[in-house]
Amino acid sequence: MLYRVIDGSELPLLVEAFLERYEVIAPVQTKKGYAFAPVDSFDQVALDYPSTVSSLKKYYLPQRETLFRFDAETNEVLDLEVEVRPRVLFGAHACDINAINCLNSVFEDARYPDPYYEAHRRSMLVVGISCTPTSECFCQLMDADEARSGYDLFLQDIGGRYLVSMNSVEAANILETACNPRVATDEDRRAFRQATRRRQESFNPAIPDIQEIPMLMDAFHSDAFWDELGERCLSCTACSAVCPTCHCFDIRDVLDPDGRIGERERVWDACTSPQFATVTGGHNFRPTGRERVRHRMYHKLNGFLATHDRNLCVGCGRCVRACKANISPIEVLRFFEKKGAEDAE
Amino acid sequence: MVVVGLASCFGCQINLTNAEAHLMDILSQVDVEYWQLTSSDPMPEDFDIAVIEGAVTTKEAAETVKALRGIADTVITIGACANTGGIPGLAAEGAGYEERIAAVYGATVPAACGTMVAPSAVGEHIAVDYEVACCPVEPLDFARVLQHALYGSNVQQLTATLCGECKRNERGCFYEDGTLCLGLVTRCGCGARCPSLGRPCKGCAGLSADANLKGARAISAGCGIPTGRFEEVLRIFNHGEGGGDSTEARSEREG
Numbered sequence: 294m295l296y297r298v299i300d301g302s303e304l305p306l307l308v309e310a311f312l313e314r315y316e317v318i319a320p321v322q323t324k325k326g327y328a329f330a331p332v333d334s335f336d337q338v339a340l341d342y343p344s345t346v347s348s349l350k351k352y353y354l355p356q357r358e359t360l361f362r363f364d365a366e367t368n369e370v371l372d373l374e375v376e377v378r379p380r381v382l383f384g385a386h387a388c389d390i391n392a393i394n395c396l397n398s399v400f401e402d403a404r405y406p407d408p409y410y411e412a413h414r415r416s417m418l419v420v421g422i423s424c425t426p427t428s429e430c431f432c433q434l435m436d437a438d439e440a441r442s443g444y445d446l447f448l449q450d451i452g453g454r455y456l457v458s459m460n461s462v463e464a465a466n467i468l469e470t471a472c473n474p475r476v477a478t479d480e481d482r483r484a485f486r487q488a489t490r491r492r493q494e495s496f497n498p499a500i501p502d503i504q505e506i507p508m509l510m511d512a513f514h515s516d517a518f519w520d521e522l523g524e525r526c527l528s529c530t531a532c533s534a535v536c537p538t539c540h541c542f543d544i545r546d547v548l549d550p551d552g553r554i555g556e557r558e559r560v561w562d563a564c565t566s567p568q569f570a571t572v573t574g575g576h577n578f579r580p581t582g583r584e585r586v587r588h589r590m591y592h593k594l595n596g597f598l599a600t601h602d603r604n605l606c607v608g609c610g611r612c613v614r615a616c617k618a619n620i621s622p623i624e625v626l627r628f629f630e631k632k633g634a635e636d637a638e
Numbered sequence: 639m640v641v642v643g644l645a646s647c648f649g650c651q652i653n654l655t656n657a658e659a660h661l662m663d664i665l666s667q668v669d670v671e672y673w674q675l676t677s678s679d680p681m682p683e684d685f686d687i688a689v690i691e692g693a694v695t696t697k698e699a700a701e702t703v704k705a706l707r708g709i710a711d712t713v714i715t716i717g718a719c720a721n722t723g724g725i726p727g728l729a730a731e732g733a734g735y736e737e738r739i740a741a742v743y744g745a746t747v748p749a750a751c752g753t754m755v756a757p758s759a760v761g762e763h764i765a766v767d768y769e770v771a772c773c774p775v776e777p778l779d780f781a782r783v784l785q786h787a788l789y790g791s792n793v794q795q796l797t798a799t800l801c802g803e804c805k806r807n808e809r810g811c812f813y814e815d816g817t818l819c820l821g822l823v824t825r826c827g828c829g830a831r832c833p834s835l836g837r838p839c840k841g842c843a844g845l846s847a848d849a850n851l852k853g854a855r856a857i858s859a860g861c862g863i864p865t866g867r868f869e870e871v872l873r874i875f876n877h878g879e880g881g882g883d884s885t886e887a888r889s890e891r892e893g
């Protein structure tokens with residue numbers, strides 16, 4: 294990893310350079326918030342966006358993706374041209390880069406490599422940018438407030454200029470051609486430490502910092518708390534739709550209107566969807582909201598950790614905003630805080 | 639296949655014909671033996687699939703749907719009127735059906751109206767195998783359901799509610815500015831089309847079998863929407879609370 298400094302005024306040059314060769318995806322302002330979308334000039338980029346409604350996972354795992362086409366009459370698989378565009382994801386926050394790292398560890402598992410996912414990932418450059426936490430952010434509690442890997446460039450705003458961590462030759466070459474990166478000075482490093490401290494100090498103190506979350510998830514697995522959440526859940530799947538790490542999918546066959554040619558497609562699924570755990574024969578292993586909500590939280594805060602050595606929640610706060618029923622990992626942390634306080638009495 | 643229209647605006651049938659580019663592709667998979675909208679040929683004695691649009695509003699219509707069920711292996715209802723009672727079903731809301739009839743027709747109901755009864759969904763009279771949701775239906779949704787009936791399908795019928803699809807469209811939420819939206823309880827599948835056009839959901843796809851009405855009422859009230867307003871909008875397409883059938887009933891039928 295190399296560190297260089299560029300001036301704030303050089304950022305448009307960097308984006309313009311990317312635009313010459315890549316489709317550039319960046320945060321843009323929408324009617325009611327922000328979204329990641331293709332841009333065609335630097336002016337459209339909302340650099341200091343707080344968060345987006347939904348995440349970058351759509352570029353790795355599209356909501357709907359054709360896996361192959363088939364002839365329904367002869368039952369033969371037909372050729373499928375998959376067009377994957379070289380892309381730059383510009384302006385990803387650290388939590389979202391960590392979320393992509395979660396997806397990578399699932400879809401790039403050497404035992405079950407996923408060629409569709411890999412094709413997207415291989416064509417992607419990721420350029421991260423530092424941020425200021427919103428009141429729903431708790432990435433620091435999920436060990437996801439810093440991106441240690443998973444990006445090509447990371448831009449840390451140090452006041453009118455950026456300290457850039459360079460992680461790939463491809464991106465570094467573009468940076469060096471488009472801008473005039475210089476070696477960081479002591480002053481830059483001081484500014485970097487201050488910026489980091491400022492970020493760390495601006496997290497919402499009302500979100501409790503709980504130790505040993507996985508153990509508590511296990512200990513309170515049968516608590517009435519889950520009934521309460523289950524009763525509130527609307528079974529809408531908004532949580533998993535906006536979550537950058539939720540990656541479950543369904544595979545189904547759909548026919549063209551004439552019924553002759555079909556497509557096998559992969560679509561997003563969600564464990565909060567009532568049919569998610571229904572198996573052949575009709576039995577549903579998680580028939581109520583209680584089991585479904587608990588399962589989602591358990592996978593986020595306990596289950597994934599055992600196999601992938603990280604939480605499946607990066608504390609991005611999206612589900613906190615999306616869930617009308619006020620169900621989120623923060624509520625789970627609050628519950629543990631309450632239990633802890635009761636214990637101490 | 640036969641297509642039968644009961645009390646409705648005929649909009650679903652018309653909308654099927656609006657799939658101009660695909661209409662022949664869709665219909666080439668069946669023999670359309672009877673469809674008053676497109677031909678005056680009479681109803682045949684035997685058929686495999688009965689497609690029904692509209693609510694049951696007369697004794698005669700109730701007889702018709704029973705007769706159709708007796709002959710067809712597969713019954714498909716299309717649109718809100720057939721699935722939930724829809725707009726005609728509003729006339730059956732609460733007490734006062736008789737007075738409403740009198741207000742419209744006076745003392746004697748014209749013979750052409752048939753023997754009028756409080757409007758109801760087709761599913762309240764006979765077992766329905768497949769429903770095509772919404773007001774009006776999307777023609778390609780109809781094609782999918784027809785193909786499901788003809789060839790089987792591994793596409794699950796989901797009972798998740800609409801907010802998830804709205805979030806997939808990366809929209810904000812009407813409740814953020816205190817506007818009532820029935821996406822909280824309406825079954826998914828339409829892709830949240832109205833919200834994506836800036837209109838709150840009115841529930842034309844029907845209540846989800848897993849709708850959490852209690853939770854949704856609390857959310858709506860918590861956003862400062864008067865309680866009566868939620869019920870008022872809910873009633874447009876979903877009469878009583880039983881608008882959606884149970885997951886078990888549906889999965890049994892879809893076997």
Ligand code: SF4
Pocket residue numbers: 525526527528529530531532533565586615616617618619620
């Ligand atoms: S937890 Fe919230 S967002 Fe998720 S399905 Fe339930 S109500 Fe919807």
Ligand code: SF4
Pocket residue numbers: 532535536537538539593605606607608609610611612613621622
């Ligand atoms: S569970 Fe919620 S806070 Fe955690 S990563 Fe997913 S959307 Fe973000």
